[in-house]
Amino acid sequence: MPPTGPGPTAEQPDAAEPRPTAEQLPAEADTGRRRFLTYLLAAPTLTIAARAGLDTVAPATARAAEAAPAAPAAAAPPAAPSQLLGLPGIPDIVDLGQALQVAGLPTAHLLVLEITTAGRAVLHLPRLEVGQGLTTTVAMMVAEELDARLSDVDVPLSDSRPDLLFNQLTGASNSVRTLYDPVRGAAAAARARLVTAAARRWSLPAETLRTADSAVTAPDGRRAGYGELAAEAATVVVPAVPATPKPPEQRRVIGRPTGRIDARDIVTGRAKYAGDLAVPGAVPTVVARPTTINGTLASLDASAARAMPGVLAVVTVPTGVAVLAETFDQALKARDALRTTWNPGPVAALSDPDIRGKLRAAHAPFLIPPLLTQYVDGEFDFAFVNHAPMEVLTAVADVRPNRAELWFAAQTPIVAQQTLAAELGLPQDAVTVHVVRGGGSFGRRLFYDAALEAARISRAAGRPVKLMWTRNDDMRHGRMRPASHHRVRATYGLGQVLSYEHRAATVMTDFGHGLGEALTAAGFQLSVAGLSLAQAFFLLSQSNPYNVGIPTQLLAEVPLKIPTGSWRSVYSGTVRVADEIMMDELARRLGQDPVAFRRARLREPAGRTVLDTVARAGSWGRAMPAGQAQGIGYHAENGGRAAYLVEIDATDPKQPRVTKAVIAADVGTVINPTGLEAQLTGALIDGISVILQAGNHIDRGAVREGSFGDFHYARQRHTPPVVEIHLLPPSGPPGGAGELGVPAASAAVANAYARATGTSPRSFPINF
Amino acid sequence: MPSHTFVLNGRPVTVEAPDDMPLLWVLRDKLGVTGPKYGCGVGVCRACTSHLDGEEIQPCTVAVKDCADRRVTTIEGLADGDTLHPVQEAWLDCDVAQCGFCQPGQIMTAVALLRRNPAPTDADIDQIQNICRCGSYPRIREAIKRAAAMTAPGS
Ligand code: FES
């Protein structure tokens, strides 16, 4: 089992100080600017810390810092509530993932790789695993550069480490992009020292030694495993062989399809999530919640509940009434026995039509009047969508008078630790956040709502608790992708698109999870620039990939007290979907084929390759029976690009079925094609769900749906029996891929449905 | 409190619990068997899926008293020691899991399906109700077919 305690740097703060022996390693073949800085840490066995060279993405920093303040100068007329003109092309210079890379640079050297005397290579990962396959990807990078067996690599998730400042945020598809250099640099540095230690032991020239399968071998056949060399290698200050990562052509692990390193634990039921942990004394706990969103407790009679078997305590917290019991069954039954009344929440007067009205009223007017040109307008509505990760929100909290310890799936553990410390009146270092693998997230675990609630309950009850939100709790009081309304106008003439304006209005997205601090660290002077955090995010992430005359994009946010949060692909999941539907409509107006129309306007050559690939592999344009059609969607973001071609059978428009999907993606260097394909497939299922059938209604301040019985996330019968994925040959450094597919898949499904039914769907999900 | 005796993953167990306590919480909170996952508690997500006398059940909706003297099998009891069940092997071969949370239930559902129907068609596989929020459905489909082929007579 991988060690679960804090990494060596946390135990030995002075060890984190780089020794004066920092190596500056030669540039890697595929990028002239890349440098690898690694440090040997003082430890009994070989321990390497790594950081990325500051110049890796420094040009982007400079341009980002210049770009952001430029926005307000071009801002649209001030209109309520807040507006932003998205300058075309800014995400081409720097996108959100790059911004987070930049934010992480000052601390990236604190990534730690340890070789134990038992021969394990342990990379302490300051990120969360939620199914995206990051632990496997990172283990592959270590195995590659260390020449270790993949099965000898452990990737435990680090506890929160405030020393990492902004570099412990899992999100915006930044992980692989941020970790690619430092992880490989650390492993290559460790390998060089292991080789040097073996050379000393055998009195042989180091360059005659070979490494493979977690061992060093000499020409005469002598062999020493990494475990037995680990202590000697810890004394090697200057390695005798280069500590440079391999050139791509020598790679044997990176790029090879590889199964998850934890797959066996998963299929045998051994993988542990927060609710499976046996933390001593932590008792099952559930919370009775208001009848409307953010309602408050008006009255409570807990006498019947307290008298029920197994009940240990009933305590009141700001979010509701917590019941602690010996089992979850007893806690749930006692919760049902509470006699409560609730004050209505702040949006108790609002239902979907009211919210839509507010969104429509928030738009700024179009800049370009349709005077002498032909134009096409489109208006789109997207419903709220719950994140609904399979594992409901769960947190174990043990709060004592002078310290607190928490276990949960945290995407932002540092911010969580800081907030918990402030809430509990404890010094920050008296609060420990253990990061536990999560059962899905899709953005939900950027927020630590359940951890904060669990800490309050533990403090009030004076005992450790294992808090579980029921599915119903998470559906009715959890966070959602905010509802949005989009107004798009494109003008055209002489076969060309002349201008393209997109006005997005969304219920305000809550970014209160440390992203702002990270962006500020990356050089975005939000306050100077006059941008809200959401606007900065919009600016960094929204880009129209086509030449469509003068494009402008504006975001208007309507603040409503409804719990929201980034949902996989954030704004692109709606903005870019509306754009792609408009691309189909423009093509129709101009009498052009949707693929050819896009192809002629795509700015990136790599995008055209991706589009051509799906068109060819998916036999674009093949004849389909009535009620069936193909649809196309394209998206580029975070250093990657993807096209989806789907076929749909909408003979019964109420029961459409996507029957086939062909996907092509170019995300630069692919570490693990198996993992990447899983992400692209998951995005396809998300697209099918949110476009055709899954969303949330608001009825008088309450969420209507309560479980997967009425929140219609796709089941097996809604998914295509045929899915074909084409990954383009590796080019350039890795891009982010966890979110890339959602907008393209969603758009392809919407466009296929429109073509199959001869309708123009404008409100999503379609069957809602 | 009533006591209940049943066979859990091949071994007899006796547990004190109210008659109507759902098997899921008996397993998770009283016996520390955490393979069956909670995803809804009302029988719709199927994350908890396990077997009762070899048949698929959702333990969140089965009272412990109804398990008396019967065989309960959870994901932990599927392998034979270190030898995985063919369905588990197929799951590894196809690298089905993403977050993994639904997978104990998916595997137990697939095992029960293959017992009833050793050569399921796409239409049969479409009948599976288990939610996978990560969207691993295409690989689940592929793994079921692979397991069917592995265990087919003559293979
Ligand atoms: S928890 Fe049993 S079916 Fe959902």
Ligand code: FES
């Ligand atoms: S693998 Fe995450 S829910 Fe299925």
